[in-house]
Amino acid sequence: MRAMAAAAATAAAWAQRLAGVRGLLLDVSGVLYDGGDGGGTAIPGSVEAVARxxxxxxxxxxxxxxSQKSRDKFVGLLQRLGFDISVNEITSPAPAACQILKERGLRPYLLVHDDVLPEFNEMDTSNPNCVVIADSGDSFSYQNVNKAFRVLVSLENPVLISLGEGRYYKESDGLMLDVGPYVKALEYACDIRAEVVGKPAPEFFQAALREMGLEAHETIMIGDDIVSDVGGAQRCGIRALQVRTGKFRPCDEHHPEVKADGYVNDLAEAVDLILQYANK
Amino acid sequence: MRAMAAAAATAAAWAQRLAGVRGLLLDVSGVLYDGGDGGGTAIPGSVEAVARxxxxxxxxxxxxxxSQKSRDKFVGLLQRLGFDISVNEITSPAPAACQILKERGLRPYLLVHDDVLPEFNEMDTSNPNCVVIADSGDSFSYQNVNKAFRVLVSLENPVLISLGEGRYYKESDGLMLDVGPYVKALEYACDIRAEVVGKPAPEFFQAALREMGLEAHETIMIGDDIVSDVGGAQRCGIRALQVRTGKFRPCDEHHPEVKADGYVNDLAEAVDLILQYANK
Known part of the structure; x- marks a missing residue:
């Protein structure tokens, strides 16, 4: 009896949390797949979950x-892993950054991975008056980071635009430093603050909502990053679930500042619950 | 008459600032020499100033x-540039860090330049339970920084010991990122605070005073870093002059938080003034 009552309470809680959900925002790395050598591997059940x-x-x-790959390359990788996904379904920071550069007449020095350079093809990179920094992996060599520093320190009003500010992400052989630590390095070196494009910036979630044609209260975010995905979405009035895949760590469920609307084992479980309760 | 009065006022001001000075603490990079390819070049007048x-x-x-070279290598470089200097006249962070490691039973992962490794010869680096980070130049590759991150993130109580926390320094072909930005990167990635050994830590200045056998009020620091050299010394009750060489920038003279006891063109001018006024 007690077990049945507990299950009923849990069901009621999920029904309340998921009421009125009409659309999903899905983080990709750590939710759909884990990156790594050879492109990475799909997280079990996630290909089917997207299809469902x-x-x-x-x-x-x-x-x-x-922001380590162009959208074309990224979509190609995910399709090879079996996902039903196309370029025009993706909200990612590089196009948003290009928009800002154009509007403000900025010429970037690009501290980015070679694979994402095509996203910036139309930008004038001569005589740079700002730095754009993205997850660059091995391209975060001392020489490259120092070049970006020298550009910034030579400017009267240094502008540093960061594609996200994640701390780290997970690849198959372990955790990898993301762009955020390198943003902090340049901020400290030049005594400046970066402008972040991408999660957790509210403008970025709002763009994704516009592109999906839904309001915040009709939407739920699913991610593996308690701060950037869950906290960022919630600040915009979007509900958010954290998956226990990717960079998830057990201490995330006791984060001092951010509490997800729910914690699920993986995307497959999230989709099970949403399909069961969202329209109830 | 007016010019003579001004000169007399200036002389009186210097006499007051330098009264009772019995010993000098000299920063090296940017004060004695500027580093660069081939070892660097002595700053004009500084070889003679040390001799005087x-x-x-x-x-x-x-x-x-x-912290990019062992003391032996460093002294060899400075001697080749003409300086009268020996290893036992140097207070530098690596020996201080070794002392801490021994006292606390810490086994470091060394994110340091190969040239400084001899300073850590006696340390057990197997199965590391802390990270020691120093100015590493090109050794700050993504892979090396990521290895340090993985060590820290795997520890229950991550310990990061930093040899200094400078933002940048000057070499002959331009400014170079120092260790500080990389400390901030790891602090952000792991949500921790580093323990800084070296300037501006008070313990470091106090060790230099002990080794010199003088009290703070009898001593003057001469450096090119307004925060680390000047601010750090002043917090210990040591007077401090900033030289307009090395990484000095004109805006340093209007720093919002630190005001030097005097600004001089270079070490030669500082020594002129000290020899003229210190014992008056």
């Missing part, structure tokens, strides 16, 4: 801070 | 955050 969302009629948008 | 201090009977100690 699409079949259900719920709206769906991929909301990623991926 | 030694002839004067004033006490002298070199107080440096140099």
């Amino acid at each position: 969302i699409k079949q259900s009629g719920l709206k769906l948008r991929f909301c990623t801070n991926e | 201090i030694k002839q004067s009977g004033l006490k002298l100690r070199f107080c440096t955050n140099e």
Whole structure:
């Protein structure tokens, strides 16, 4: 009896948390797949979970801070892993950064991975008057970071635009430093603050909502980053679940500042619950 | 008449600032020499200035955050540039860090330049339970920084010991990122605070005073770093002059938090003034 009562309470709680959800924002790395040598591997059940969302009629948008690859390359990788995904379903920081550069007449020095350079093809990079920094992996050599520093320190009003500010992400052989630590390095070196494009910036979530055609209260974010995905979405009035895959760590469930609307084992479980309770 | 009065006022001001000075703490990089390819170049007048201090009977100690080379290598470089200097005249962070490691039973992962490794010869680096970070130049590759991150993130109580926390220094072909930005990167990635050994830590200045055998009020620091050299010394009750060489920038003279006891063009001018006024 007690077990049945507990299950009923849990069901009621999920029904309340998921009421009125009409669309999903999905983080990609750590939710759909874990990166690594040879492109990475799909997280079990996630290929089917994406397919089930699409079949259900719920709206769906991929909301990623991926900035090590162009969207074309990124989508190609995910398709090879079996995902039903296309470029125009992705909200990612590089196009948003290009928009800012154009509007403000900025010429970037690009501290980015070679694979994401095509996103900046139309930008004038001569005589740079700002730095754009993205997750660069091995391209974060001392020489490259120092070049970016020299550009910034030579400017009267240094502008540093960061594609996300994640601390780290998970690849198959372990955790990898993301762009955030290198942003902090340049901020400290030049005594400046970066402008962040991407999660957790509210403008970025709002762009994803616009592109999906839904309001914040109709949407739920699913991510593995308690601060950037969950906290960022919640600050915009979007509900958010954390998956226990990717960079998730058990201490995330006791984070001092951010509490997810729910914790699930993986995307497959999240989709099970949403399909069961969202329209109840 | 007016010019003579002004000169007299200036002389009186210097006499007051320098009264009772019996010993000098000299920063090295940016004060004695500028580093660069081939070892660097002596700053004009500084070789003679060091010789004049030694002839004067004033006490002298070199107080440096140099952590890219062992003291032996560093002294060899400075001797080749013409300086009268020996290893036992140098206070530098690596020996202080070794003392801490021994006292606390810490086994470091060394994120340091190969040239400084000999300073850590006696340390057990197997199965590391802390990270020691120093100015590493090109050794700050993504892979090396990420290895240090993985060590820290795997520890229950991550300990990060930093040899200095300088923002940047000057080499002959331009400014170079120092260890500080990389400390901030690891602090952000792991949500921790580093323990700084070296300037501006008070313990470091106090060790230099002990080694010189003088009290703080009898001593003056000469450096090119307004925060680390000047601010750090002043917090210990040591007077401090900033030289307009090395990494000095004109805005340093209007720093919002630190005001030097005097600004001089270079070490040669500082020594002129000290020899003229210190014992008056």
